[in-house]
Amino acid sequence: LGAVSQMQVALAALQRVNDIVFLDEEDAGDAAISRNLPLRVPTAQSEALIEFRSVRFAYASGTQALQDVSFSIIKGTRNAIVGPSGAGKSTILALAERFYEIDSGAILYSGNDIRSMPRASVRSNLGYVEQEATSVSGTIADNLRLGNPNLSDLELMGALDAVGLDDVVHRSSEGLQSRVGDDGVMLSGGQRQRLAWARVLLGNAELLLLDEPTSSVDAVTEEILQNLLASQTPSRTVLVVAHRLSTVVNSDQIIVVEDGRTTASGTHDELLLSSEIYRELAVRQLVA
């Protein structure tokens, strides 16, 4: 443990150095603007598809859900958010969709402040699969064509095949025209989520936000989701709120959230060394 805490001190020091370098670059940018010099943008920042900067947010009820959340997601990478129950993970996804306005700090998409972007344009670039995928009405085809009415039946079947829902369609005499919900084929929670995944696969969203389900998902669905996640990058960027260690271990970046604050980020191996809470969560297999 001695070595680990030394490592933590060293990493904290390294983080401070990064902060200073970052500030210097910003100051240099201001100076460049005032003197009409070409503005040099740090590489990591210009590649960031989405960035949270010291985001603070309270729900209308008064619950201070986020105190200080900062992270940067590089285009084409696979990212996971982990943390104890109630830490603020789902809230981060809701804010990324601009469901709520933040109290202070900033959320940037490719450097543009989310507050300057119409909600429709924020969401047109997002594919979102919730933990409790909402029940859907209409036909399976209607559901899949929500984002693009011009998709062919063949394309729809390809996506259903990828998420393991093709058997539902084959078993029903009406095929893709089967109605789902109370007056048609009843879908389980896991199946509704797979349908939501199929819709996301058929869309063009550059950033996928996924609130990973916990106990309700069976082993087959989990494997399908794992494979889908792995196949999305680098053509798309993935940010998943993860409850399973298997989702997390292969991420390019894992962001640790505790009590409304981002307290660490890195790969699985890095965090095992640098974050005590991550070690604890990993030992408990992360389910919060």
Ligand code: ATP
């Ligand atoms: P879990 O892993 O249990 O899903 P989480 O890390 O996703 O938790 P959030 O759902 O983001 O945590 O919740 C953060 C805090 O905000 C909690 O205290 C929660 O009770 C509160 N909260 C969440 N949603 C709302 C809401 N709609 N209105 C008021 N408070 C909320």
